[in-house]
Amino acid sequence: MKKVSLADISKELGVSKTLVSFVMNGRAKEKRINDEVAEKVLAKAKELGYKADYLARAMRTGKSQTIGLVMADISNTFFSKLARSIENEAAEHGYNVIFGSSDENHRKSGKLIDVFKDKRVDGLIICPTIGDITHIKKLNKERYPYVLVDRYFNEVSSNHVVVDNYNGSFKIVEDQIQMGRKRIAFVNFNVELINMTERFNGYIDALKSYGYKYDSSIVKNVSFKNIEKETYLAMKELMKITPKIDTIYFSNNRLAFLGIKYLFENNTINFKKLKLASFDNYEFMHLLQVPIKFGVQPIEELGKSAVDSIMKQINEESGGVEHVKLPLDISFLN
Amino acid sequence: MKKVSLADISKELGVSKTLVSFVMNGRAKEKRINDEVAEKVLAKAKELGYKADYLARAMRTGKSQTIGLVMADISNTFFSKLARSIENEAAEHGYNVIFGSSDENHRKSGKLIDVFKDKRVDGLIICPTIGDITHIKKLNKERYPYVLVDRYFNEVSSNHVVVDNYNGSFKIVEDQIQMGRKRIAFVNFNVELINMTERFNGYIDALKSYGYKYDSSIVKNVSFKNIEKETYLAMKELMKITPKIDTIYFSNNRLAFLGIKYLFENNTINFKKLKLASFDNYEFMHLLQVPIKFGVQPIEELGKSAVDSIMKQINEESGGVEHVKLPLDISFLN
DNA sequence: CATTTTAGCTAAATCGATTAAGCAATTATA
DNA sequence: TATAATTGCTTAATCGATTTAGCTAAAATG
Numbered sequence: 001m002k003k004v005s006l007a008d009i010s011k012e013l014g015v016s017k018t019l020v021s022f023v024m025n026g027r028a029k030e031k032r033i034n035d036e037v038a039e040k041v042l043a044k045a046k047e048l049g050y051k052a053d054y055l056a057r058a059m060r061t062g063k064s065q066t067i068g069l070v071m072a073d074i075s076n077t078f079f080s081k082l083a084r085s086i087e088n089e090a091a092e093h094g095y096n097v098i099f100g101s102s103d104e105n106h107r108k109s110g111k112l113i114d115v116f117k118d119k120r121v122d123g124l125i126i127c128p129t130i131g132d133i134t135h136i137k138k139l140n141k142e143r144y145p146y147v148l149v150d151r152y153f154n155e156v157s158s159n160h161v162v163v164d165n166y167n168g169s170f171k172i173v174e175d176q177i178q179m180g181r182k183r184i185a186f187v188n189f190n191v192e193l194i195n196m197t198e199r200f201n202g203y204i205d206a207l208k209s210y211g212y213k214y215d216s217s218i219v220k221n222v223s224f225k226n227i228e229k230e231t232y233l234a235m236k237e238l239m240k241i242t243p244k245i246d247t248i249y250f251s252n253n254r255l256a257f258l259g260i261k262y263l264f265e266n267n268t269i270n271f272k273k274l275k276l277a278s279f280d281n282y283e284f285m286h287l288l289q290v291p292i293k294f295g296v297q298p299i300e301e302l303g304k305s306a307v308d309s310i311m312k313q314i315n316e317e318s319g320g321v322e323h324v325k326l327p328l329d330i331s332f333l334n
Numbered sequence: 335m336k337k338v339s340l341a342d343i344s345k346e347l348g349v350s351k352t353l354v355s356f357v358m359n360g361r362a363k364e365k366r367i368n369d370e371v372a373e374k375v376l377a378k379a380k381e382l383g384y385k386a387d388y389l390a391r392a393m394r395t396g397k398s399q400t401i402g403l404v405m406a407d408i409s410n411t412f413f414s415k416l417a418r419s420i421e422n423e424a425a426e427h428g429y430n431v432i433f434g435s436s437d438e439n440h441r442k443s444g445k446l447i448d449v450f451k452d453k454r455v456d457g458l459i460i461c462p463t464i465g466d467i468t469h470i471k472k473l474n475k476e477r478y479p480y481v482l483v484d485r486y487f488n489e490v491s492s493n494h495v496v497v498d499n500y501n502g503s504f505k506i507v508e509d510q511i512q513m514g515r516k517r518i519a520f521v522n523f524n525v526e527l528i529n530m531t532e533r534f535n536g537y538i539d540a541l542k543s544y545g546y547k548y549d550s551s552i553v554k555n556v557s558f559k560n561i562e563k564e565t566y567l568a569m570k571e572l573m574k575i576t577p578k579i580d581t582i583y584f585s586n587n588r589l590a591f592l593g594i595k596y597l598f599e600n601n602t603i604n605f606k607k608l609k610l611a612s613f614d615n616y617e618f619m620h621l622l623q624v625p626i627k628f629g630v631q632p633i634e635e636l637g638k639s640a641v642d643s644i645m646k647q648i649n650e651e652s653g654g655v656e657h658v659k660l661p662l663d664i665s666f667l668n
Numbered sequence: 669c670a671t672t673t674t675a676g677c678t679a680a681a682t683c684g685a686t687t688a689a690g691c692a693a694t695t696a697t698a
Numbered sequence: 699t700a701t702a703a704t705t706g707c708t709t710a711a712t713c714g715a716t717t718t719a720g721c722t723a724a725a726a727t728g
Contacts, residue, residue: 074418
């Protein structure tokens with residue numbers, strides 16, 4: 001019941017391991033192996049139940065048929081859906097996925113990247129966080145196949161696949177404006193992640209292009225770490241401001257969730273006067289009895305596109321750095 | 335900038351690879367290596383930036399420091415949270431996690447198990463689906479380290495970690511009874527998965543022990559595949575039944591979500607008369623303006639416990655088959 | 669002083685597949 | 699007919715770490 005190796009087959013048939021290896025890798029023709037011999041090898045392999053040892057092969061070829069996935073937190077729906085999409089697309093190419101969560105901590109992501117490289121993943125899909133620039137630069141230098149998803153850095157060239165944060169955000173705010181909203185507050189993360197700043201820029205520019213004045217007192221920035229407390233605090237402050245705001249726009253589903261939770265827990269809110277908007281959603285969101293509008297991230301395409309980029313790089317079909325920007329699905333605005 | 339190997343160190347110092355290997359594995363004392371020599375080796379290793387090659391080591395030792403995780407669908411919150419918990423606990427032990435989704439299809443899970451074994455994962459954490467008995471039996475025969483989570487099979491002995499479905503379900507139904515509900519409908523999956531049948535048994539027995547008569551017309555079973563359509567159909571039928579039901583109890587959060595969605599889309603429902611219950615929840619659930627009560631799965635403990643079981647097996651500290659049954663958190667019933 | 673023990677180290681096999689280099693026999697070409 | 703090309707296959711090195719078996723010299727023992 002123990003493992004069958006190339007050597008076993010070669011011994012039983014009295015041929016060399018080399019020959020068996022060639023046949024098993026489908027290189028019989030190329031290597032001009034006699035058809036009859038090749039067939040015998042295949043038959044014997046089947047009989048003995050031979051399967052190439054993954055580790056031995058990986059060690060020789062340096063290829064592991066595995067992709068490393070580094071995200072902020074797989075238990076977050078956005079990332080778990082992304083992971084699923086990546087898993088599916090990777091499977092199409094015969095690859096598996098090994099994953100790890102960074103919790104937006106670049107020490108963790110750095111460690112994960114190192115371990116995954118150590119395990120010889122053929123490529124890395126990374127949702128980078130602040131401070132990951134160093135790691136990206138290193139990957140660039142080493143020409144290690146990788147692709148960033150959801151976020152990237154202006155300061156360093158990289159393959160990346162992201163959603164069009166700027167235009168998505170612009171349209172969501174524009175929609176509120178067109179609905180007659182006058183004072184649109186914005187709740188964002190206080191970090192320099194490009195997706196977040198782009199959403200902010202979309203907000204600003206939408207206001208501008210409709211002649212609204214930018215009022216920094218109705219823009220709140222909360223931290224990843226104390227997201228719950230700070231979002232609550234931001235909400236509390238926003239509700240007190242005069243003249244009254246009539247829309248709160250959340251730059252992400254998590255913030256929207258917490259904001260809504262706050263509103264429910266402090267149920268003096270009049271939803272005739274206050275509307276909500278969110279850059280992206282949870283599946284549940286439209287069931288909440290709350291006037292909220294949101295975009296929907298093209299998560300599946302993000303994952304698919306990321307894997308495709310990795311595959312191109314692995315197979316060296318890549319024509320240099322690749323930037324993919326997918327539109328936010330705003331069909332739910334109507 | 336290329337990889338530093340044991341041989342590089344041994345050459346530079348004029349000692350054998352064996353010695354270097356011993357030192358690097360902390361076996362210097364045991365192998366009676368001269369302290370000065372050992373120190374020299376460590377210093378040189380640091381200087382050259384030596385890191386043991388994972389594949390070479392894995393090939394020799396047969397250990398990959400990786401755990402394989404097979405679930406129904408990582409994009410489902412239950413599983414993604416479980417995955418996160420498993421990832422964390424595995425990391426504590428220096429392990430990574432490679433994952434795959436079976437979509438409740440035993441062909442897929444079988445393939446995943448095979449591939450993961452091929453990749454020499456040191457253990458498997460499996461959320462099995464119907465038809466996986468064969469694979470479990472095989473793992474038993476091979477004495478491959480594994481543990482089932484969330485589900486298991488009565489027909490075959492296995493290590494498993496599950497929630498106490500029976501008692502959890504019993505208490506949820508009991509709670510409805512104590513609230514004065516008279517006709518409690520049940521929406522379940524139509525599959526022979528033990529977690530689902532146990533939830534059903536809890537429902538039945540709670541009814542019985544309070545002298546309720548079991549009425550099969552208010553128990554609906556839907557399939558995994560057409561979950562959306564069939565749940566809608568079940569809801570439609572339940573709402574028509576007379577005498578009117580006054581509680582719908584969903585055996586899982588997904589069913590509850592779809593049921594609620596149906597109710598909202600057919601908004602003639604009077605929530606003064608109809609209450610809801612669900613075995614487990616979504617984070618959002620209590621924000622819905624719906625009278626729903628639910629249990630909360632001890633997901634983190636499930637994952638932690640599963641990894642611990644695997645670790646015991648890997649380190650051969652396991653004293654035979656292990657069954658863990660964790661209580662459902664019902665604190666939200668109050 | 670002869671023998672045993674111990675300290676300190678190494679050679680070489682091993683895990684299992686891949687592959688560069690090359691050999692022998694046959695066939696084609698000049 | 700001598701040389702070149704092709705067919706069909708093999709030997710042995712290699713990837714990098716682990717580990718068994720064993721060697722030498724010094725120290726301990728009787």
